Amino acid sequence: MRHIISLLMENEAGALSRVAGLFSARGYNIESLTVAPTEDPTLSRMTIVTRGSDDVIEQITKQLNKLIDVVKVQDLTDGSHIERELMLVKVRATGELREEMKRLADIFRGRIIDVTDKTYTIELTGTGSKLNAFLEALEPEAILETVRTGASGIGRGERIMRV
Amino acid sequence: MSDPELTGAEIVVRCLQAEGVKYVFGYPGGAVLNIYDEIYKQSEFKHVLVRHEQAAVHAADAYARATGKVGVALVTSGPGATNAVTGIATAYMDSIPLVVLTGQVPTAAIGMDAFQEVDTVGITRPCVKHNFLVKDVRELAITLKKAFYIAATGRPGPVVVDIPKDVTQQCAPFHYPAEIRLRSYNPTYKGHAGQIRRAVQMLLEAKRPMIYTGGGVILGDAAEPVTELARLLGFPVTNTLMGLGGYPAPDPLFLGMLGMHGTFEANMAMQHCDVLLAVGARFDDRVIGNPKHFAKEARRIIHIDVDPSSISKRVKVDVPIVGDVKQVLEELIRILRSGTERPDAAALKAWWAQIELWRSQNCLKYERSDTVIKPQYVIEKLYEVTEGDAYVTSDVGQHQMWAAQYYHFRKPRRWINSGGLGTMGVGLPYAMGVQLAYPQAKVVCVTGEGSIQMNIQELSTCLQERLPIKIVLLNNRYLGMVRQWQEFFYEERYAESYIDALPDFVKLAEAYGHVGMTIERPQDVEPALRDAFGKYSDRLVFMNFVTDPHENVYPMIPAGKGLSEMILV
Numbered sequence: 224m225r226h227i228i229s230l231l232m233e234n235e236a237g238a239l240s241r242v243a244g245l246f247s248a249r250g251y252n253i254e255s256l257t258v259a260p261t262e263d264p265t266l267s268r269m270t271i272v273t274r275g276s277d278d279v280i281e282q283i284t285k286q287l288n289k290l291i292d293v294v295k296v297q298d299l300t301d302g303s304h305i306e307r308e309l310m311l312v313k314v315r316a317t318g319e320l321r322e323e324m325k326r327l328a329d330i331f332r333g334r335i336i337d338v339t340d341k342t343y344t345i346e347l348t349g350t351g352s353k354l355n356a357f358l359e360a361l362e363p364e365a366i367l368e369t370v371r372t373g374a375s376g377i378g379r380g381e382r383i384m385r386v
Numbered sequence: 387m388s389d390p391e392l393t394g395a396e397i398v399v400r401c402l403q404a405e406g407v408k409y410v411f412g413y414p415g416g417a418v419l420n421i422y423d424e425i426y427k428q429s430e431f432k433h434v435l436v437r438h439e440q441a442a443v444h445a446a447d448a449y450a451r452a453t454g455k456v457g458v459a460l461v462t463s464g465p466g467a468t469n470a471v472t473g474i475a476t477a478y479m480d481s482i483p484l485v486v487l488t489g490q491v492p493t494a495a496i497g498m499d500a501f502q503e504v505d506t507v508g509i510t511r512p513c514v515k516h517n518f519l520v521k522d523v524r525e526l527a528i529t530l531k532k533a534f535y536i537a538a539t540g541r542p543g544p545v546v547v548d549i550p551k552d553v554t555q556q557c558a559p560f561h562y563p564a565e566i567r568l569r570s571y572n573p574t575y576k577g578h579a580g581q582i583r584r585a586v587q588m589l590l591e592a593k594r595p596m597i598y599t600g601g602g603v604i605l606g607d608a609a610e611p612v613t614e615l616a617r618l619l620g621f622p623v624t625n626t627l628m629g630l631g632g633y634p635a636p637d638p639l640f641l642g643m644l645g646m647h648g649t650f651e652a653n654m655a656m657q658h659c660d661v662l663l664a665v666g667a668r669f670d671d672r673v674i675g676n677p678k679h680f681a682k683e684a685r686r687i688i689h690i691d692v693d694p695s696s697i698s699k700r701v702k703v704d705v706p707i708v709g710d711v712k713q714v715l716e717e718l719i720r721i722l723r724s725g726t727e728r729p730d731a732a733a734l735k736a737w738w739a740q741i742e743l744w745r746s747q748n749c750l751k752y753e754r755s756d757t758v759i760k761p762q763y764v765i766e767k768l769y770e771v772t773e774g775d776a777y778v779t780s781d782v783g784q785h786q787m788w789a790a791q792y793y794h795f796r797k798p799r800r801w802i803n804s805g806g807l808g809t810m811g812v813g814l815p816y817a818m819g820v821q822l823a824y825p826q827a828k829v830v831c832v833t834g835e836g837s838i839q840m841n842i843q844e845l846s847t848c849l850q851e852r853l854p855i856k857i858v859l860l861n862n863r864y865l866g867m868v869r870q871w872q873e874f875f876y877e878e879r880y881a882e883s884y885i886d887a888l889p890d891f892v893k894l895a896e897a898y899g900h901v902g903m904t905i906e907r908p909q910d911v912e913p914a915l916r917d918a919f920g921k922y923s924d925r926l927v928f929m930n931f932v933t934d935p936h937e938n939v940y941p942m943i944p945a946g947k948g949l950s951e952m953i954l955v
């Protein structure tokens with residue numbers, strides 16, 4: 224099953240490589256990983272999307288907890304949560320495509336953030352499946368370049384992860 | 387009064403002194419010369435100069451295994467650090483507390499492909515509990531404090547501290563904190579009270595109980611409560627290779643080691659028990675064999691371990707108890723003693739009758755000979771001559787298994803070997819670490835002619851330190867463990883397992899300034915051992931026992947097979 228795991232860790236040099244190294248050394252898969260410092264600059268927050276059986280996910284969370292720099296681990300999938308991903312898509316915007324692209328961006332609540340004669344760059348946030356749906360709605364030839372951040376996740380309501 | 391300004395090198399030395407370190411095992415080089423200069427000026431701890439950095443780490447590791455204290459090694463950057471990696475990985479796999487200090491090129495040169503630069507933190511990351519690169523001399527003391535704390539607490543393990551040369555030159559006020567807390571690292575020691583009560587209930591309900599203990603009992607100094615609990619309940623006990631000495635082997639409740647080369651009775655009892663108490667043991671693949679086969683028999687499992695990731699990793703557990711073995715066992719015993727309920731005596735009696743039947747197979751019997759020396763016989767005699775009271779280190783191979791099977795360890799920390807990584811070459815440096823820790827003790831290194839040659843250079847260190855180690859070489863002229871697998875599983879195609887052109891070990895020992903003996907007849911085994919511990923008690927004695935080259939280790943569970951699928955002799 225797909226799991227989305229949140230991690231608070233000391234914002235030390237090499238923290239990311241400890242997590243990435245753990246996943247590759249133990250053969251766990253990483254679908255995506257995002258990381259940035261939090262409002263407390265001594266802490267980094269990471270969101271990892273992974274897949275595995277319950278046993279594997281249990282080991283992943285235990286092994287992450289075991290890393291000395293890791294302060295907290297939460298499997299967001301255990302409760303209700305929100306996840307969002309940011310995508311930038313550069314599309315061909317010539318001829319009749321130009322109007323079509325604008326219309327599609329609007330439908331998906333995307334924003335056009337860079338414009339040239341021939342291209343639009345569209346910014347879109349949402350769940351991974353919404354971003355996929357947007358890409359599927361586009362003509363494959365129209366897509367020039369995409370970049371995605373991977374999911375960031377947070378618990379709903381009173382479900383709070385902090386030190 | 388303000389803290390004194392010291393150089394980084396002085397700070398390193400002061401931290402080691404503050405930690406009460408007695409021995410630093412190491413080898414100098416450019417990046418650590420400032421530290422060596424400070425070591426030269428002090429006498430609170432002793433530096434032991436090895437002949438290869440791998441041996442420095444192994445010796446520090448053995449010192450830790452024998453004493454329970456953190457072992458310390460010091461090596462230079464680049465090749466010094468890479469040579470140390472095997473030692474670090476060996477300690478990591480067996481959860482041994484170590485602090486390894488590695489020199490590094492100056493901070494400004496890092497990343498420049500400088501002379502003797504390697505990314506030590508990167509190379510060692512997968513085989514350490516934690517590691518640090520200290521870029522600021524003001525962080526040095528606190529980092530060393532953290533290193534010792536992390537190495538020794540929770541599930542112990544090696545910690546590497548990489549120190550650039552310029553950091554050892556720069557100055558900072560020195561203050562060594564008495565205590566430290568890390569918000570990101572808080573091992574659990576006290577077991578969950580409800581879980582412990584459930585465990586007690588389960589133990590009382592057992593009809594075919596089994597206690598299975600491992601390295602965690604040695605590391606956690608819990609041999610006493612294990613023994614007390616087993617005797618209180620009258621339950622059978624088995625130990626893993628790493629757990630030997632956790633229960634007195636000559637005791638009737640003890641079924642011997644279990645696993646790939648464990649006894650018939652231990653493996654059968656493990657397979658057929660209905661309640662299993664696992665204590666500081668991690669259900670290794672060499673222990674339970676094929677987990678599917680193990681799961682065929684229904685049993686309830688209680689598992690005590692300080693590391694949550696050891697629990698339900700390979701085998702699903704019914705009552706997980708995260709905590710320190712000693713604390714949890716003491717609590718279990720307290721609850722048991724406060725009540726009057728005891729396990730079903732009739733059921734236990736029937737179970738023991740079954741176990742005795744298994745035991746009567748006498749699975750460790752071997753063909754005796756008065757013409758060729760049987761390796762098992764050497765270990766039996768060693769046990770007799772040392773009255774079961776020696777510290778025994780071993781290398782890796784058949785000789786290791788025979789030492790484990792035929793030397794009946796009565797006390798913890800007496801059996802020093804590499805289980806998890808299975809590193810050939812540990813034996814001699816392990817013996818050095820132990821002999822330094824206990825100068826008066828009998829220290830024996832059981833080894834093979836393959837393994838001993840992997841760190842043979844340490845004979846020189848042994849002379850320098852005047853270490854009266856007794857080397858018991860079971861010389862079968864084969865990489866015997868490899869040969870055994872080739873005999874069983876490769877239709878006797880002995881690819882590269884015969885060791886031709888062996889050195890004359892007697893001359894070799896003598897060349898290094900020690901006593902050498904070659905023993906070729908069974909009747910000479912005991913006299914040789916008596917001489918070694920008698921006449922030559924203050925010398926290193928290298929005993930080259932020329933043993934039966936075709937002997938195999940039995941019982942054996944072939945890889946991938948189950949506990950009750952042993953090959954017996």
Ligand SMILES: Cc1cc2nc3c(=O)[nH]c(=O)nc-3n(C[C@H](O)[C@H](O)[C@H](O)COP(=O)(O)OP(=O)(O)OC[C@H]3O[C@@H](n4cnc5c(N)ncnc54)[C@H](O)[C@@H]3O)c2cc1C
Pocket residue numbers: 479480481540541542599600601602603605606607625626627628629643644645646647648665666667668669670672673690691692693696709710711712782783786804805806807808809867
């Ligand atoms: C040639 C060869 C053959 C081998 N054959 C066998 C064999 O037949 N049988 C066998 O048993 N092994 C055998 N081994 C060894 C095997 O590979 C493993 O190293 C060994 O079985 C692991 O032992 P263990 O389960 O006791 O775990 P260890 O590696 O000793 O782990 C200790 C466990 O205890 C926990 N722990 C540590 N401190 C504490 C504490 N204070 N409180 C609570 N828990 C704690 C740790 O978290 C860990 O889970 C062989 C090795 C070699 C090289």
Ligand SMILES: Cc1ncc(C[n+]2csc(CCOP(=O)(O)OP(=O)(O)O)c2C)c(N)n1
Pocket residue numbers: 781782783784785786808809810811833834835836837838860862864865866867868
């Ligand atoms: C460093 C290392 N290389 C290879 C091995 C694989 N290996 C395991 S046992 C063994 C043979 C050991 O031979 P020897 O030391 O003569 O012991 P014996 O089995 O003959 O008693 C080998 C090669 C290992 N464990 N460690």
Ligand SMILES: [Mg+2]
Pocket residue numbers: 783834835836860861862863864865866
């Ligand atoms: Mg051999």
